Amino acid sequence: MISEFLSYGFVQRGLLAGSLAAVICALLGVFLVLKRLSLIGDGLSHVCLTGVAAALLMGASLVYVSIPVVMASSLGILKLTEKFRIYGDAAIGIISAAGLAVGLFITSLAGGFNTDLFGYLFGSILTVGMDEVILCAVLLVILLFFIIVFYRDLVSASFDAPFAHTRGINVRAVNLTLTLITSAAVVLAFKVVGIFLISALLIIPPVAALMLARTFKQVLYWAAGLALAAVWAGVYLSFVFDIPSGATIILVNLCLLACAYVYNRLKNAYACKE
Amino acid sequence: MPTVIEASRLRFRYERAWVLDNVSFKIESGDYVGLIGPNGGGKTTLLKVLLGLEKAEGSVRWFGQELGQFKDWQKIGYLAQKSPVAQSRFPISVEEVVFMGLGFERFHNRVSHTDLKKVYEALSQTNTLAYAKRVFHDLSVGQQQRVLLARALVSQPEVLILDEPSAALDASSREDFFNLLGELNSRRGVTILLITHDTGEVGKHISKFMYVDKELVFYGTKQEFCHSEKVAAKLGAFAQHTIDHLHNTGHCPLGHCPGEGVSD
Numbered sequence: 001m002i003s004e005f006l007s008y009g010f011v012q013r014g015l016l017a018g019s020l021a022a023v024i025c026a027l028l029g030v031f032l033v034l035k036r037l038s039l040i041g042d043g044l045s046h047v048c049l050t051g052v053a054a055a056l057l058m059g060a061s062l063v064y065v066s067i068p069v070v071m072a073s074s075l076g077i078l079k080l081t082e083k084f085r086i087y088g089d090a091a092i093g094i095i096s097a098a099g100l101a102v103g104l105f106i107t108s109l110a111g112g113f114n115t116d117l118f119g120y121l122f123g124s125i126l127t128v129g130m131d132e133v134i135l136c137a138v139l140l141v142i143l144l145f146f147i148i149v150f151y152r153d154l155v156s157a158s159f160d161a162p163f164a165h166t167r168g169i170n171v172r173a174v175n176l177t178l179t180l181i182t183s184a185a186v187v188l189a190f191k192v193v194g195i196f197l198i199s200a201l202l203i204i205p206p207v208a209a210l211m212l213a214r215t216f217k218q219v220l221y222w223a224a225g226l227a228l229a230a231v232w233a234g235v236y237l238s239f240v241f242d243i244p245s246g247a248t249i250i251l252v253n254l255c256l257l258a259c260a261y262v263y264n265r266l267k268n269a270y271a272c273k274e
Numbered sequence: 275m276p277t278v279i280e281a282s283r284l285r286f287r288y289e290r291a292w293v294l295d296n297v298s299f300k301i302e303s304g305d306y307v308g309l310i311g312p313n314g315g316g317k318t319t320l321l322k323v324l325l326g327l328e329k330a331e332g333s334v335r336w337f338g339q340e341l342g343q344f345k346d347w348q349k350i351g352y353l354a355q356k357s358p359v360a361q362s363r364f365p366i367s368v369e370e371v372v373f374m375g376l377g378f379e380r381f382h383n384r385v386s387h388t389d390l391k392k393v394y395e396a397l398s399q400t401n402t403l404a405y406a407k408r409v410f411h412d413l414s415v416g417q418q419q420r421v422l423l424a425r426a427l428v429s430q431p432e433v434l435i436l437d438e439p440s441a442a443l444d445a446s447s448r449e450d451f452f453n454l455l456g457e458l459n460s461r462r463g464v465t466i467l468l469i470t471h472d473t474g475e476v477g478k479h480i481s482k483f484m485y486v487d488k489e490l491v492f493y494g495t496k497q498e499f500c501h502s503e504k505v506a507a508k509l510g511a512f513a514q515h516t517i518d519h520l521h522n523t524g525h526c527p528l529g530h531c532p533g534e535g536v537s538d
Contacts, residue, residue, distance in 0.1 A: 168347040
């Protein structure tokens, strides 16, 4: 059964793109969750709708149109929080609402599209093309380079931004890079799990990892591992039971989160007894 | 004495209200300055402006260099009023937190033996050595504050900028804490700028007072601060309370307070 499942080209591409997107989102999510910016993925995924609508209207590539649109929106979120001193969650809410409204406005101007918008809302990992696989791989390489080279800047800025500034770390540049990579990740991940479920990839594996790990590096490893496991199990189950892949991946992620929670509780109870 | 911090005509406002207005002063090497003033008087904002955490009109110079050009941050140790991660489950050990206080080279993530020695020295100075391997968020707020002080001390800074550092400490830790600061100032010549409402404990070590209430109302030696009836009258009830406190705790250098008839 498994060898048959893996023999299809679309399954191989889907698994590869899904694994890459899941690892990217999980690693980024660790920093976003700790910086209490985890809903940025949700907000930016709504902006994807503007990118999708604009791309369909222009007849251009969804990814290439959506990436600059979502990046510009993420810069808008940073500007709202830094310049206008609006709370991060409120800034995300404003940009999210604007992205959704503009997307629907463009759709209405175009008189609706023939394309199945449902696919973009909830994802379809098994329709991923080779160019998207390559883009995911390139983004993962960029992200890994950023994390390895700027590891201490990232940890310091996430732990205590004002103090990091007094160590000469350019906290603004760190945040900006993190936000721009998140924008690109959101666009690439929307093909895998869909616009409405992207934030789950960014939030659930890191939250589960935080329950299992004791050090920062362990959290990164656990988050990536859990995300990979969820994608592989999710794609396999969706193939076997003929159910939507995006939703299945998220449900597997939730099961892993529940397991991490139970393990954490048992561990704490055992530690208390000792 | 060389000038460590020089602030000129600092002005800062949140929305429409001016929080700092035309504040200028110089802090010299070896000074131990107590920054006092009423709540909302702009003390914390002043420290943030000095460190570049808030942008203000005017200029700030560190060791003779404009703030924008200043790169030698290892010379400065900073401890904020509240730990920004006090409520978070950030997965990091105490020794890793203190390690953040040291400078680092790009592509060099390994901890050297010298760095580790410095980390353990700082932990020892703040009586937190026993927690070295523990997860930071498992500690109490007071213990976290002592670890964050170790982080401020680990680079062996020439200047310490401290924003109400004793607020979360118990009485015994507070006394140890201020004795440590006093020792760093008197033996190693560390310059200290400290926001405090706790003039009782800290009063015996401080050499100068800076009183800020949106503008710089008073900046001078402890003797001048305690001695002057005119200063007390000008500064009002808050300063009078501080002077009385210094007197009652025996830290008024002249042994009396303006209320007892000393005149300029």
